[in-house]
Amino acid sequence: MSLKIYNTLTRKKEIFKPRKGKKVNMFVCGPTVYDYAHIGHARTYIAFDVIVKYLRKKGYDVFYLQNITDVDDKIINRAKEEGVSWKELARKFEREYKKDAKSLGVDSVSKYARATEHIKEIISQVERLLKKGFAYQIEDGIYYDISKFKDYGKLSGRTALQAEDAVSRIDESKKKKNKGDFCLWKFWSGKDWEPKWRSPWGYGRPGWHIEDTAITEKYFGPQYEIHGGARDLIFPHHEAEIAQMEAISEKKPMVKYWLHTGFLTINGQKMSKSLGNFITIREFLNKHSARLLRFFVLKSHYRSPIDYSEKAILQSQNELERIDEFVEKIQNAKFKIQNFNSKFKIDKFKNKFEEAMDDDFNTPKAMAVIFELIREVNPMLDKNQITQEEVKQILEFLKFIDEIFGFILKKERVKIPEEIKKLAQKREILRKEKKWEEADKIREEIKKLGYEIQDTAGGTKIKKL
Ligand code: AMP
Numbered sequence: 001m002s003l004k005i006y007n008t009l010t011r012k013k014e015i016f017k018p019r020k021g022k023k024v025n026m027f028v029c030g031p032t033v034y035d036y037a038h039i040g041h042a043r044t045y046i047a048f049d050v051i052v053k054y055l056r057k058k059g060y061d062v063f064y065l066q067n068i069t070d071v072d073d074k075i076i077n078r079a080k081e082e083g084v085s086w087k088e089l090a091r092k093f094e095r096e097y098k099k100d101a102k103s104l105g106v107d108s109v110s111k112y113a114r115a116t117e118h119i120k121e122i123i124s125q126v127e128r129l130l131k132k133g134f135a136y137q138i139e140d141g142i143y144y145d146i147s148k149f150k151d152y153g154k155l156s157g158r159t160a161l162q163a164e165d166a167v168s169r170i171d172e173s174k175k176k177k178n179k180g181d182f183c184l185w186k187f188w189s190g191k192d193w194e195p196k197w198r199s200p201w202g203y204g205r206p207g208w209h210i211e212d213t214a215i216t217e218k219y220f221g222p223q224y225e226i227h228g229g230a231r232d233l234i235f236p237h238h239e240a241e242i243a244q245m246e247a248i249s250e251k252k253p254m255v256k257y258w259l260h261t262g263f264l265t266i267n268g269q270k271m272s273k274s275l276g277n278f279i280t281i282r283e284f285l286n287k288h289s290a291r292l293l294r295f296f297v298l299k300s301h302y303r304s305p306i307d308y309s310e311k312a313i314l315q316s317q318n319e320l321e322r323i324d325e326f327v328e329k330i331q332n333a334k335f336k337i338q339n340f341n342s343k344f345k346i347d348k349f350k351n352k353f354e355e356a357m358d359d360d361f362n363t364p365k366a367m368a369v370i371f372e373l374i375r376e377v378n379p380m381l382d383k384n385q386i387t388q389e390e391v392k393q394i395l396e397f398l399k400f401i402d403e404i405f406g407f408i409l410k411k412e413r414v415k416i417p418e419e420i421k422k423l424a425q426k427r428e429i430l431r432k433e434k435k436w437e438e439a440d441k442i443r444e445e446i447k448k449l450g451y452e453i454q455d456t457a458g459g460t461k462i463k464k465l
Pocket of ligand 1: 031039041
């Protein structure tokens with residue numbers, strides 16, 4: 001079966017075909033780390049986690065890259081308010097973001113890349129844009145001249161002229177050539193709390209849009225398969241990315257498939273930090289399980305909006321309980337030696353599930369297949385008319401879905417003993433000091449005690465063997 005994906009760039013569903021075989025390079029805009037993440041962010045990151053996990057199940061070799069915006073006016077201003085350095089604040093909320101992602105089972109990212117660790121690449125892109133005449137310097141920074149890029153607006157369907165009235169995170173400077181021009185490099189204002197890096201134009205810091213293309217060019221080159229984010233990023237952020245990369249490389253398209261998630265709203269309004277109508281991920285998890293949030297999010301198609309309410313959460317909880325009851329029942333099923341004529345075919349459900357997911361990752365349709373399976377198998381269980389083989393097939397299928405959706409099987413929380421945690425910390429210190437042999441010895445010691453250390457993009461994980 002072939003996978004179809006809705007592409008924001010072409011505004012239609014297209015058959016998914018990576019540029020080279022099964023290799024898929026995918027980039028999703030990460031958070032600006034100045035506060036705790038809310039369930040609106042969770043909606044977007046859960047959606048992409050499921051998309052990546054499904055692609056991997058289909059045999060694609062996905063490298064999932066996500067940036068961390070750790071330099072931005074919002075970070076600088078918040079740090080100033082709180083009397084801490086911008087770096088302290090950014091590192092703290094990056095850690096908290098990764099903790100939240102882990103609690104939600106969002107663990108598919110291959111690499112996180114901080115903006116501030118790619119300053120060299122950013123400067124190189126700005127230099128090339130200046131050289132090619134797509135950028136100009138004024139008193140407070142270097143700007144991109146959108147009138148020079150004739151494709152400006154191709155993703156969002158806006159023209160350069162319409163961009164004149166654009167306000168969202170487009171930097172305001174009276175000296176700009178066009179109102180929609182955005183800042184590539186901001187000159188240091190001389191305030192000592194502002195982050196700054198040396199550049200050919202003096203001290204300064206990157207604008208928001210340039211970090212993503214600098215990072216993707218480093219890891220993927222000028223062209224790659226998938227770029228994602230929520231729909232508020234289509235304009236100007238993703239439009240700006242195209243303008244930067246395609247002007248530099250003269251290769252197009254920069255991205256073959258653009259995917260955008262719908263918003264999580266509350267009373268019909270986008271959940272956002274600035275509107276103050278948000279529920280943080282941890283507030284949600286104090287009351288409900290991570291499985292429930294994944295279920296609630298995946299009940300809607302990733303491109304559709306989701307309106308959050310406690311009532312809608314309760315509804316999801318009831319539905320999830322039906323799955324829980326079924327899983328328990330099938331795990332404890334008593335089967336007979338087959339002396340009945342079974343018409344049950346697991347392939348029917350497997351095919352329907354794949355068909356739904358192949359249709360632009362239609363998770364609500366795929367979830368309907370789970371309930372159809374429950375409806376068909378429940379009477380078989382009640383009548384004790386199910387074979388051992390059928391139970392095995394159903395459990396395998398449920399496990400397969402769980403590895404993508406993450407809400408089918410209850411996750412038993414394994415408590416890691418303090419002794420193991422301490423050893424893992426000791427190993428981390430040794431690794432930082434590059435004492436690899438000693439670090440490996442501790443890893444072995446941990447293994448003998450029945451636990452395994454895994455070093456992942458999200459940090460070190462400890463697992464019970
Ligand atoms: P930010 O930290 O605000 O840059 O957001 C990080 C990611 O979460 C971006 O892809 C945003 O578009 C996305 N996002 C923010 N708010 C929401 C929301 N209410 N619903 C869905 N996605 C969101």
